Amino acid sequence: MNASSSDILTQGLTVKLEADLDKNFGETIAREAHGEKLFGCIQCGNCSAACPLSVWMDYTPRKVIAMVRAGFKQEVLSNRTVWLCASCYQCTVECPKGIKITDVMYALKREAIENKVYPKNFPVPILARTFFNEVKRTGRINEIFLLTIYYLRYNIFKMLGYASLGMKLFMKRRLSLFEKGMSDKKEFKAMLNQ
């Protein structure tokens, strides 16, 4: 990021220099997530304890909030936490300071996509993008198309593992080979572009 990062004294060390931080990052995220209360976080850790997925996260939600506030943009955007968030809103419900943590996670996802710094080869952002593109293209989701494109982008071999499940779903007419578009795509696109 900054020239100072390559300083021989700090390279590869966990020392964080102020020059490497994005001082406005916290405010950007707070604005995007309607999260003025973000700065009122008292770091109690209730969100991390309430989160059903925090055990698989590299940074717990508590730490993500602390890093956002302090301007650790690089670390926050390139970590898996925001992509693992299942949007269950348990953290937001339990937060004693009323911080909309799930909204913060959404804001971070958007920020990561815009900055193209989300973790490479991590399925969640790939699925998110594919899903969005499909909706944009046809107005609806066709599971077979969605999954095929997703696995082509992510890892085609993983798709084979789901072949028998796919067959069963197909036999029960849960998967369709035909795309069902929507009637007024023009209006829909206009809506998306708003």
Next chain:
Amino acid sequence: MPINDEARVGFYICHCGHNIANMVDVTSVAEYAAKLPNVVLSRDYKYMCSDPGQEMILKDAEVFKLNRIVVASCSPLLHENTFRNATAKAGINQFYFQMVNIRENASWVHEDKELATVKAKDLVRAAISRVVFHKALEKKKVPVNPDVLIVGGGISGISAALNIANAGKKVYLVEKDPTIGGYMAKFDKTFPTLDCAACILTPKMSAVLKHPGITLMSYSEVAAVEGYVGNYQVKVTRKPRYIIEEKCVGCFACIDACIFKEAKFSDEFNEGLSKRKPVYIPFPQATPQVVLIDDKTCIHFKTGKCPQSCAKACDRNAFDFDQKPVTQELEVGTILLCTGFQPFDAARAPYYGYGRYPNVYTSLEVERLVNASGPTGGNVVLRDKTRPKSIGIIHCVGSRDEKTNKWCSRVCCMYSLKLAHLLKEHTDAEIYNFYIDMRTPGKGYEEFYDKLLNEGVHFIRGRVAEVSDWAINEHEKGKLVIRAEDTLIGMVRRIPVDMVVLAVGIEPGKDAQDIRRVFNISCSNEGFFLERHPKLAPVETFTDGIFIAGACQGPKDIPDSVAQAGAAAAQALALIDSGFVELEPNTAFINEELCCGCQVCINLCPYHAITFDETKSVSHINEAICKGCGTCVAACGSGAITQNLFEDQQILSEIYGLLVE
């Protein structure tokens, strides 16, 4: 076993619920006691301290014609008075009562019921063989002088003085500095309400000065204290101001006329951030409004060759260069110590660079910097007159540290938040707070922290390891770099700032030990004055009639100090209004016929209760001062000293009872 035929002992053993009965076989102790000589009656009961328990003693005393009472139960500290009163109610002298502690000394400390019971029996036997030799004694009543001495004119002393004087009592307020007001007078705003400190303090200061019931003795120190509760004689030394206090009206014409055209001596009130002249007043609202001369810097005192332009400028002839320290004697009944604290010396934490880097400040210095009446008129600038763009506030400097002071100073988190707010307001700088734990326990305190979080102040949880000027990139050049682990993020951070503020802690005043000796009270391990009980007697000391309030007892903020001052004032007033004090009769007395006049006892007495009667050539013990420690009794080579309740016969028969079944 020694026997006194006249003694008729009533013995009671208490179950104390399960406290005693679970580990001591109380019925067997009661049966055993019944067979001991002189014992007329022996009972066990669930709660002796309850009303029915006491009633039982009353009834039994009448029916069985008892004249001695022994109760085996808890600690005398807890219930000796209860049972003494019951004994007195039963028409028996209260000193014919003896208490046996079989709870703390037997049931609570043992695990073998059989052995605990044997021990309880031994203790009971000792008490019964002692009580038969007790003598009837009376408590002495001594009148209480209604005047009060208050030492220390900070916010605690001021509040206590006004409380007591408003109750119509005479108060002497002794302050060692030239003005009252203490540390609070230096503060800009107070947390969490951000009231202006001067606006709420100075009316109280002038109320003290104007109050007809308060005699203010500024620039004075207590040199010696003699006497006892209700009747203290105090010697106060008044330091020379070289100004006649009554004549000075505070026009400051002398300060303008001083031979030093420029002020050039460090101003203590502004923490050395500005200069003053040798003739000065600490601050404009100083109370009393009387100037003083610093004889260490005044040319007249250093060389004697000053034209004394200050004295010539005074149209009231208030100058007196020949003033000497004067000792004044006061008679008071109670004493309140409100002697306060001292801030931790930041130079003792060298890793933060105080004294080495000019832009490292203590919190008190910053209090002056943000103060509108401070050295820069409230304009926050560094020593090179530039405005800081980033400021780091380091918490816990000299607190929570084995190498300096172990305790939490209680006020630093809150005042650091306050300073963060004020600095943000004054400079709009980036502010970083480095804290170990954020401690905001008080009314409105957590809300204040919340407010600061949302004001955009940065909070980094981690103790700062060092402050240095060693830059490793362009960004850090010319700045002070703070190195700390951000423990909540899990990374070590280097943060370059323009200004570092050290939130120094509270520690006992440097003269606390001297004060302790003068007033004969104790200090706790840290050096703060020791209260009689940490929960139930927080403003009393082990010396009757001497009370403590404010930060001299331990770190405290303003509301707590004021509350404690009120509590201490109430305790003093209660003592005064009761009119007299009752003294325990366990004092020592001297048989003048046996006393050889060697005076060994005089030097040993820790309470200065013994004086030497030159005419009779014998020592004399002042009963009112004697605390009954027994030191003199043991030391007397002639066996001339006897102590009530601890006479030889009583002690020997107690030991006999303990050892011989």
